[in-house]
Amino acid sequence: MSLxxxxxxxxxxxxxxxxxxxxxxxxxxxxxHLGLRFGFGAGIALAAGAVGMKWGPYVGGLxxxxxxxxxxxxxxxxxxxxxSKTDVDALGAILGALALLVFAVLxxxxxxVLVAAAAWVVVAVALFYGLRxxxxxxx
Amino acid sequence: MTVWLPLIAKILVAGVFVAxxxxxxxxxxxxxxxxxxxxxxxxATVSLLLTSLQKPAAVxxxxxxxxxxxxxxxxxxxxxxxxVPKLHAIVATAVGWGSWAVLAFGLFxxxxx
Numbered sequence: 001m002s003l004x005x006x007x008x009x010x011x012x013x014x015x016x017x018x019x020x021x022x023x024x025x026x027x028x029x030x031x032x033h034l035g036l037r038f039g040f041g042a043g044i045a046l047a048a049g050a051v052g053m054k055w056g057p058y059v060g061g062l063x064x065x066x067x068x069x070x071x072x073x074x075x076x077x078x079x080x081x082x083x084s085k086t087d088v089d090a091l092g093a094i095l096g097a098l099a100l101l102v103f104a105v106l107x108x109x110x111x112x113v114l115v116a117a118a119a120w121v122v123v124a125v126a127l128f129y130g131l132r133x134x135x136x137x138x139x
Numbered sequence: 140m141t142v143w144l145p146l147i148a149k150i151l152v153a154g155v156f157v158a159x160x161x162x163x164x165x166x167x168x169x170x171x172x173x174x175x176x177x178x179x180x181x182x183a184t185v186s187l188l189l190t191s192l193q194k195p196a197a198v199x200x201x202x203x204x205x206x207x208x209x210x211x212x213x214x215x216x217x218x219x220x221x222x223v224p225k226l227h228a229i230v231a232t233a234v235g236w237g238s239w240a241v242l243a244f245g246l247f248x249x250x251x252x
Contacts, residue, residue, distance in 0.1 A: 022167075026163070033162075034162055037161040041182055044153070045153035045182050046146070049146040050146070052197075057190070057194075057204065061200065061201035061202060061207075064187070065205050065208025065209040065212045067177070068181070069157060069160065069181065070235065071233075073165075074229075074231065075232070077165075086223050090231075092177070096175040096176060096177055097177075097215070098213055099175070101210060104202055104205035108205070109202075114188070117180055
């Protein structure tokens, strides 16, 4: 079976899976993974802050949307769950990034940061459910 | 010292926030839903909130710069999504980082400030 078919099959399977949380995984953090992710987040905040101090907030803002979470998320998922699930996770990341674009536009328009963050949640979840409904039509 | 303290606070709080969001993402299902958090404004929310306490005017400029970075992030995720089935995730995301840099800095050069 080709990988494309595997991914399509994974998406169809996911469509029937309810959104939820694996409490076992949530309550048993892997400290090495958390440390790696802390490093990515801290590193990007350092880069954005240092660039902002040197060249101003406009240039620093560019780095606030640096893909900090994606590499660790995809690498760890590939190792633990295989490439078809990694591909599906990356599709979700595209939707999250589109919602981030909305977040940035709202902040640039002068909206409060916390309100813009709440808007990110609404837009990201709406895009997820929208794609979930649309995917069976194209696959 | 007063210059460095806010930066150190941003680094620590952003690192903790990213780690917590990534941990939450690893426990969420289905995987496409969990993937949403890879595009979450984790570093941005912390950084812009702390900036708003010191220099409120800088938040607006930061947001404008972030629009360019966010466009780059969409490209990065799209490229990684296309490459992940063919390459290792680390190679796919490295190419994705490259596409982020090309689009974000390309737009930075083209878009009037």
